[in-house]
Amino acid sequence: MSQTTRDRLLLLVFSLLVWQLATGWLVLLDANLFPPPLKVLSLLMEDRAVFVKSLFSSLNLLFFGYSLAVITAIPLGLVIGANRRIRLAIEPATNILGPIPPIVYIPYAIALLPTFTMSSIFVIFIGAFWPLLINTISGVESLEKGLIDSAKSLGVSRKSMLIRILLPGAMPHIISGGAISLVLAFILLTAAEMIGATSGLGWYVKYFSDFADYPRVVAGIIVIGAVVLVLMTCYRRLSAYLLRWKKT
C-alpha cells in the first residue's frame, strides 16, 4: 500500500471515528439533524431496495437527457465550427441562450410537456447541450489550419472531413465540454426530481426531508455523492481512451 493510500485511509477512519464519537457515543449534537455514521450505514442497508430503484430511475433520465445532448450538440457544433458564415450568424443566439441557468427552465418544462419524465429529460438536455455545443465549435475553430489544409490536399470527402478530421481534432475541447455537461446534467436531474418526481435519488432526499427524517436525507446525499464519483471516474476513463493519441 502506498503512503498516499495509507494517509487517505487513516484520514477516513479518523473522520468517521470523530463523527461517531461526537454524535453516537457522546451525543454532543442533535441526533436527528446529525445522525451517527453507524446509523446512516444501517439505513443504507435497510433502504437498499429503494436506493437501487431510485438509482435506475435517475440514471434513466440522465441517460436519455445526456445522450440527446451528445447526439445533437456535437454534430451541430462540427458543422457550425466548420462554417464561418453560420458561426457568425448564430453567435448572438448562443451568447443570449447559453448563459441562462438551465434550472429556470424546470417549471416551464413541467407546464409545457405532458409527463414529468419528458420534462426532466428536456431540462437535462438543455443543460448539457450548451457546454457541449460551445466547446465543439471552439474545438473546430482552434484546430491547426495546417491540418485542415493537409486534409483538403488529400481531397477528403465532406463526410470524412467531419468524422475523421474535425471530430477527432475537436475532441480535446469536446471532452472538457462534456465533463461540464455531465456535472450540470446531474445537478439538473436531482433538482428536477426534488421538484416533481415520485422516484429517483433527488426525490428520496426531498421526500424524507419533508418528514424531517434527516438520517435518511444524509444517507441519500452520500449515495448521490458516490454515484457522481463513479460517473466521473467512468468519464475520465473514456476521455483517456478517446485522447490516447495525445502526448501525455
Place this chain on the structure above:
Amino acid sequence: MPILTLDSVSLTYPGDEQPSISNLSLTINEGEFIAVIGPSGCGKSSTIGLLAGLTVPTSGKLELNGLPIQGPGPDRAIVFQDYSLFPWMTALDNIVFALQEAGRAKGEKAVQQAIELLDMVGLRNIHRKYPSELSGGMRQRVAIARAFALDAPVYLMDEPFGAVDARNRVSLQELLLRLWAGGSKKKTIFLVTHDIDEALYLADRVVVFTPGPGRIRKIVEVPFPRARNRYLLIQDARYIDLRNEILSLIQHDILEELQAVEGGAGI
C-alpha cells in the same frame, strides 16, 4: 513538356497592403525537380499554397497540365514542415486514410499497400504508433511515405526537412531522391527550402526568390549529372561558384535592407 505553369501570378492577402507575390511567371516541366530558395517572407510558401489550390491568386493564371488549378486535389501531394500527419491516427492509419480518400485503394488492399510503403521507407515497427510517439525525422518519413502513396504526378513540399536534425536530413534527402526516380510515372517535385546545399544537391533548377513583394530573382540551372555524389559535389569549383552566387543573391536584399536602416555601417 510543361506540367505546371504560373503566368503573371500576383497574390495580396486580404487586409495586406503589399502583395505577397508579384507578377510571378514560371514554367515547370514534367519530371523536373525544382527547388525554391529565398529569405523568409519572399512568398515561397504562398506559392505552394497557390499551386496546391488552397489559396486563390489575386490575378494571373495557374495551370496544371494545361487546365486551371481550381482547388486542392490528390493529383498534387503535399508535405508540410509540420501538421502533415493527423495526430489522432496511427502512422499506418494516416497512410490508409490517404489511400482511401484519394480513391487509390480500399479496405484490406489499402492496409497491405500502406504496410509495404512503411517498410520501404524503413519504418517497420511503428505501424501502431501515433505521430506524437515518433521522432521528428520519423514523422517526416511517414509524411513522405503518405505523399508518395498517392502516386501523384506533382509533389509540393514546404520545407519538409526544416525541423529535422542534420543526420536525418541527409537520409530523408536520399529517400526523396529514391522515390522521385523510382516508380513507373514521372514525378515532378516543387521543393521549398532555406538550405542552399539541399537545393543544389537535389534540384535540376533552383529558383531564387526575393521578398518585398515576393518575385523571382533568378533561375539557376544545376549542371551536375545524376546520381550526384554529395562529397565530390562540395569540392567541385562550379558548385562553389553556384553556391556563392545564390548566397549573394539572397544576401543582396538583406544587405540593402540593412544599409537602408543603418547607413551601411560595418557591412
